[in-house]
Amino acid sequence: MRVMAQMSMIMNLDKCIGCHTCSVTCKQVWTNRTGVEYAWFNNVETKPGVGYPRQYEDQEKWKGGWVRNKRGRLKLRAGGRLSKLLHIFDNPDLPVIDDYYEPWTYDYDMLTTAPAGTQSPVARPKSLLTGKNMDIKWSGNWDDNLGGSQETAADDPILATMSEHVKMEFENTFMFYLPRICEHCLNPACVAACPSGAMYKREEDGIVLVDEDGCRGWRMCVSACPYKKVYFNHKTGKAEKCTLCYPLIEQGKPTICSETCVGRLRYLGLMLYDADAVLAQASVENEHDLLDAQRACFLDPFDPEVIAAAKAEGMEDDWILAAQNSPIYKMISEYKIALPLHPEYRTMPMVWYIPPLSPVVDVVSTTQADSEDARTLFAAIDRLRIPVEYLAGLFSAGDVRPVEASLKKLAAMRSYMRDINLGKPADERIPRAVGMTGETMEAMYRLLAIAKYEDRYVIPKAHVETARELDELACSLDTDGGPGMGGPGQNAGPFGQEPGMPLAGTVSNYNEMTGRGGEKTKPTTPGRVNLLNWTGGAVPQGMFPPKKSPEATA
Template identity: 50%
Template structure:
């Protein structure tokens, strides 16, 4: 057992209102420099929709992530034999148009325009060329266009649905959509790290944050196609790749990342988990329908004495283990089975988990009254406006079981709380629902608490980073012991 600690995130999708505050917070801190105009390390997508970059989930196009070939795990985009012939032009590189051409407006026209009969307007200007542009796409074009016939209909996840279900999703008055906030998943089996020919990408030992060493990056851009989530970006100004750094300077000072901190819906949770690094290859290569359960096997119980012992043997500090024991991510994913990875079929073992969103059950309008078509909420997971097959495509590698489990448990908790606070559901029905959803009263209360009431300190259990220990690996603290107490650029010379 090779126990390591990983900072892991959980997004509670049922609470996301799609306000993009997270994206803006990130943009203002990290990507408002030259060359990063088009980058959104954090973005929020409207589903169904094609996302950013367009149809990023379609790996037939972008060749991101891993595949199992003859029982062996391989990158889709590159390999030892493919990297040399393709090194100057990677054949699966997204174009700028697939992200979007960044633009601003010529605001000065509003002030400088001469007096006239018409209001002055600020024309859009490309942030790449500086010329006037006709805006054709944006970072959340799905939402800007209100789920258009073009963008929503071309969601790659819809391909798994029957034509009837597809049609039903877009029917007037039954239309449903939800938001999908996305950022780097800081995967356990990162494809970007594996693809880098210069060894510039690495996974930080103490907390598993995936970073690009800007000094070592040579701009080959192999990481860009390799990442199935398209979360490594090429900075055209510096000629190097950049990605989400999980605000590690903030984490090191016990603050949550900016996107987490600024989230108005409080959908984001962060805490570390302990995992067994020796099983990564085995689990990333397991059959598709086992990916979710196997990934959960990889995450270890931080209260298990055996795990604690192995963690200590591996040099994990005590307070990091304590922090793992309180981790909200561990509770959502491991204890309650609510957190699911995004597109586990890409086999990168993402460490950002999502609680799948509930959606209204189908209802019909009859005269003045709106009536639910069903009577039993719990059993109508399959009747929800967002088809469960669609959610399973996103969160379950096509496997509906884990998604159904998470949705049912959420419904059951709602019924239980409805019984407690409103009282129109009797106790027997609520408890029966809990039992059926594999939940106890205590667990329901805990889920309710962490979902609805959790304060800052409960949502973000940030493990101490212990940079001083990391530094000791690179530098001997005794190096200057009994040496000169000053640093000298030119050593003093005794004349």
């Protein structure tokens, strides 16, 4: 057993309103540069729909992910190592930029610089690739809210596996949103496909990253990723991808997409897993067994044996504690309501989803029936084959049972909690019908519906003690009697305190300067307020008398 920790995400699809705030903030932070204009590390797709890039789920076409060969071993769908090298001069499976969309901007300065005339000036769309005027005919989210989906829905690879009759009816029944980021897989096909070995999975938290210095632009990762979440920067000639905002995660903060999520539907936390078990479990024969196979890789963070093994691997106590408090562990392993996206790709994705109950609820409410009654909802889940089969196509390789089980738990929670909220006696038969107790159901309700910030994000800080120590020793002259000895934290020096050597750019300094939490390391001088260094962030220390009861504000 080799215990490793994986920083993972779960998205509760019932809460997604498709506002794209996650996509926009992610873009502002990570991909507002030339070369990745077309790249959305985070995107929100309307389902049913063709997705971004167009039809990325059709692996017959794009050859992403792994397949199990006749001897029961995994190989990359696009071919083995030699085949990859032979195709290095032209990757036959690479999406071109038009499969995403041609990026554009508008000629905004025309609006302000056009000379006076009879017509109002217009800002015409200009291609960001050629600079020429262009007609916008496709984008990363062209079928948003099923817009124009009478034209495109037939191209949805999952709908294509369902019958024509289903397609028509399906369009009239429901839609939902699917936000997607990199899956940070346990068995990443992109890492396996990189000829240069520039892609890697971080030992500490499992985040999959590209070493930009090591990348030589062979583009194999782009096509190998079945989720198409590695992007080729056409300006720099390097691969780029979602980093799970590791600079934030390392500080114990949630990713940008999670932090700014309006619906508060994202959860972040650790999963402990057995790295030695991954390959065997990813190679099970039946695709329907892949969900349980992945669950079998996960380890119980309360198991003393697992804890001992984790400590033997050098895992710190706070990380083990975080794994025990992880909302991800609760939803995947305890409540079993979260499901992986396309387990059949055999990459063991680590961004999981709680399937949406709302399509079922919507249908029930149009029939005048009580859409919060457990038995009505259970019956609807059993009867509404189309949405359930579609969800199964997304989350369980087509096996409807796990989706049904998950939806029934959500339905049970809805119904059970309504009784409690209305002051009626709780009906313990409801949680029992889905194999839960009233107590766990209430805990699940708190996690899903109340969804407090500290419950959604249980992120242990990276252990950077040694690195930080090195940073703060930056000035070699900062010794006793040396010219730099008036450094930070020292009260006296030949040049006074503040104008001494510059502070190293560390997390604690940053927090202190911006007033965003962090430990207050410097005591204030009583009766003295220094406004010279005030950056306008937090209230300067000593400006106001200390609050009488600090607990009251917490």
